Amino acid sequence: MTSPWDLYDELIDEIPADLTATSINTEGKWRRVSSSDSGVGMAFGMNVQSRPRAVSDPAELLGRPLRDVAALAKSWNFEDAGIGVAAINAYHCHPDRALAHGFTPCAENNWARTFHPYAPLVADKRVAIIGHFPFAPAAMPDAGELIVLERNLFDGDYPDSACEYLLPEMDYVFISGSAFVNKTIPRLLELAEAAHTIVLGPSTPASPALLRAGATTVLSFASAHAARLEDGLAGRSLLGMYDAGMRVRLSRA
Known part of the structure; x- marks a missing residue:
């Protein structure tokens, strides 16, 4: 068990x-x-x-x-x-x-471009995004249906409690790594087990354990430059946090 x-x-x-x-x-x-x-x-x-x-x-x-x-x-x-x-x-x-552990650098080191590579894949598919990413809908305009589920609701969002009902019906599910903080990640992966699931964001551990837990793809942020990260987050670096590290990804075969 x-x-x-x-x-x-x-x-x-x-x-x-x-x-x-x-x-x-x-x-x-x-x-x-x-x-x-x-x-x-x-x-x-x-x-x-x-x-x-x-x-x-x-x-x-x-x-x-x-x-x-x-x-x-x-x-x-x-x-x-x-x-x-x-x-x-x-x-x-x-x-x-x-x-x-098999992660590779993403082609674009910018979270605002996270969803663009999925645009052709989600065409005419049912897509759910856990967490409010304001740039996501425009990046996937041909999705058959795109819903956003959020605990702190913005206009047009579904409440996160709707995950229990809606995720099993989805083809693609994007899950914010913040789900590790509020403890919802195990249940979200379980609910989305029939979908292509992508766990993403700086809160996401860069570990193959997420694939074993049910994720299809993991998109994380890797850094070994604490001082440079602080400068980036504080706006003292032209590239922001990306000057301190790189977005990385790992997918199931």
């Missing part, structure tokens, strides 16, 4: 015990964690205090085993969970590790 925690446990358990967290940043849209092997991971910040926090001050985690910080990904306090997922990605999204 499988558990929804299996994917999280696999990602956490693969982190070597001797790696430590060297920096943690919770300012802005993204949570960032750096590791002692020069890795840096990101996760979408959800400032939701759903229960008392395990971490009152992220500075308390500096020098701790990266695996312990990554275990916060299982917290039901989503602020803590964002730090945990970023720590998972500090390991799995190290460029050397991602490439060694």
Whole structure:
């Protein structure tokens, strides 16, 4: 019998015990964690205090085993969970590790171009996007049906609870990596098991474990330049975050 925690446990358990967290940043849209092997991971910040926090001050985690910080990904306090997922990605999204696991650089190092390669594939197909990506519908104009499911609704979106009813009917399902933070990723992959599923975004671990959990394609962001990433996110770099790393992908055969 499988558990929804299996994917999280696999990602956490693969982190070597001797790696430590060297920096943690919770300012802005993204949570960032750096590791002692020069890795840096990101996760979408959800400032939701759903229960008392395990971490009152992220500075308390500096020098701790990266695996312990990554275990916060299982917290039901989503602020803590964002730090945990970023720590998972500090390991799995190290460029050397991602490439060694079969990931390859994407042709275009820009998230705004994520959906364009799928335009001919989704023609006349039913497409669902978990998470509001404002540039996605225009990139796939020939989709037979395109729906967006979102927890924080924008005009025209479906509520995320509609996933239970709509995903089994879809041909293509795009899932934001932020689903790792709010714990919906195992169920979303289960609901979309009959579809071509793409897990995408900087919150997405660059790990083949996602393919084993049911994803068809994984689109992540790999970086080993923590300071350069901070400059990019702060607007001090012409290329932004892309100056610090590269989008990478891995698909099932």
